Amino acid sequence: MSWTEELAHEVEGQVLTDDASREAVATDFGRLVVRKPGAVVRPASAQDVVSVVKFAGKHTLGVSTRGGGHSQTGQSLSEHIVLDMAALGQVHHVDEEGGTVTCQAGLKWRSLVEQLAPQQLSPPVLTNNLDVTVGGTLSSAGLGVASWRHGTQADNCLALEVVTGAGEIVRCSADQNRELFDAVRAGMGQFGVITEATLKIRRHRPKFRSYYLLYDNLNFLLDDLQTIMTDERFDYLESWCAPCAQGFRKVGPAHTPFAQWFFPLHASIETDGVDVPDTTRKLRSLRFYKHVDVEDGEIDARLDDSELLLARTKELIGNLSAGGEIGAFGRLCDAALLDQ
Numbered sequence: 001m002s003w004t005e006e007l008a009h010e011v012e013g014q015v016l017t018d019d020a021s022r023e024a025v026a027t028d029f030g031r032l033v034v035r036k037p038g039a040v041v042r043p044a045s046a047q048d049v050v051s052v053v054k055f056a057g058k059h060t061l062g063v064s065t066r067g068g069g070h071s072q073t074g075q076s077l078s079e080h081i082v083l084d085m086a087a088l089g090q091v092h093h094v095d096e097e098g099g100t101v102t103c104q105a106g107l108k109w110r111s112l113v114e115q116l117a118p119q120q121l122s123p124p125v126l127t128n129n130l131d132v133t134v135g136g137t138l139s140s141a142g143l144g145v146a147s148w149r150h151g152t153q154a155d156n157c158l159a160l161e162v163v164t165g166a167g168e169i170v171r172c173s174a175d176q177n178r179e180l181f182d183a184v185r186a187g188m189g190q191f192g193v194i195t196e197a198t199l200k201i202r203r204h205r206p207k208f209r210s211y212y213l214l215y216d217n218l219n220f221l222l223d224d225l226q227t228i229m230t231d232e233r234f235d236y237l238e239s240w241c242a243p244c245a246q247g248f249r250k251v252g253p254a255h256t257p258f259a260q261w262f263f264p265l266h267a268s269i270e271t272d273g274v275d276v277p278d279t280t281r282k283l284r285s286l287r288f289y290k291h292v293d294v295e296d297g298e299i300d301a302r303l304d305d306s307e308l309l310l311a312r313t314k315e316l317i318g319n320l321s322a323g324g325e326i327g328a329f330g331r332l333c334d335a336a337l338l339d340q
């Protein structure tokens with residue numbers, strides 16, 4: 001009997017060995033690393049995870065825990081066994097008064113958000129990409145536009161159920177098995193498999209206003225960020241840098257592309273839609289180069305947009321990794337980036 005057949009006898013859930021199932025988990029979002037497993041296990045319970053860990057230990061096989069597979073450099077891949085945690089994706093309990101939700105670790109954040117939305121509840125921190133799992137981002141910390149105030153998603157995790165490398169199911173929190181709790185959060189799947197999590201949730205307001213600001217001076221941006229984080233005048237903050245290609249300049253004998261850097265800042269506030277935020281007060285003393293736009297909308301619609309953005313990013317990465325055309329402007333920006 002092959003090891004995959006033997007494994008199928010140990011597990012209540014599915015053990016998949018067909019080519020399509022193994023191919024589907026042979027790479028991740030980054031598509032840089034390819035590792036096709038011998039078997040994909042879709043566990044039916046935490047007990048199945050125990051069986052897989054013990055089986056792998058006994059047969060000296062590697063196990064990788066996979067959530068949404070959105071990591072970029074092969075962290076969720078294995079040549080032997082991939083534990084497909086998406087099979088464990090249920091919400092177990094919502095405690096509205098206590099402000100907590102308990103769910104299985106393979107649950108996608110998008111599904112959690114959708115299930116909490118009717119009560120106007122949501123986790124304090126959400127990543128830009130919601131098609132990742134609770135276990136996946138707790139394993140990598142999970143940063144979002146509200147992290148400047150609430151920390152990471154791992155900081156907003158109250159308790160975990162974990163299957164350890166010894167194949168034991170252990171509950172841990174700040175008060176119980178603290179060492180395991182601290183190791184597993186942001187542990188990239190190296191210290192145990194998270195099977196269940198209890199997370200903080202909060203009541204949010206239904207609408208938002210976003211100010212789109214553009215900086216041409218990094219020091220001004222950093223000073224302003226310090227100001228607005230200190231006086232807490234916004235709820236969500238997101239910023240990044242973008243090169244504006246300036247063409248070519250002569251460096252030594254060769255003409256070399258160069259860029260001017262700009263720094264967009266999106267500063268958003270949750271609103272109830274009745275009181276209009278006072279723009280003059282919100283933008284007081286900030287030293288941006290341009291106030292590009294202002295947007296009012298529904299929180300739920302904003303989350304839908306993130307799905308669209310993700311699809312576009314995936315499309316772009318797909319094109320690039322397939323040697324696709326990025327266009328003359330793309331190549332110029334690329335060269336400028338390498339030049340900086």
Ligand SMILES: Cc1cc2nc3c(=O)[nH]c(=O)nc-3n(C[C@H](O)[C@H](O)[C@H](O)COP(=O)(O)OP(=O)(O)OC[C@H]3O[C@@H](n4cnc5c(N)ncnc54)[C@H](O)[C@@H]3O)c2cc1C
Nearest residue numbers: 067068069070071075128132133135136139142143189194
């Ligand atoms: C387009 C895009 C946008 C992103 N935006 C953000 C962002 O805004 N903020 C941010 O913080 N991150 C962001 N990320 C990174 C992403 O959140 C992390 O890579 C995250 O770990 C992916 O979760 P996943 O469910 O896909 O996990 P996977 O990629 O499947 O796994 C990630 C790691 O976690 C481990 N793991 C997964 N599940 C478990 C479990 N149940 N128990 C133990 N270990 C487990 C895996 O073994 C692996 O090491 C983004 C990624 C992409 C591709």
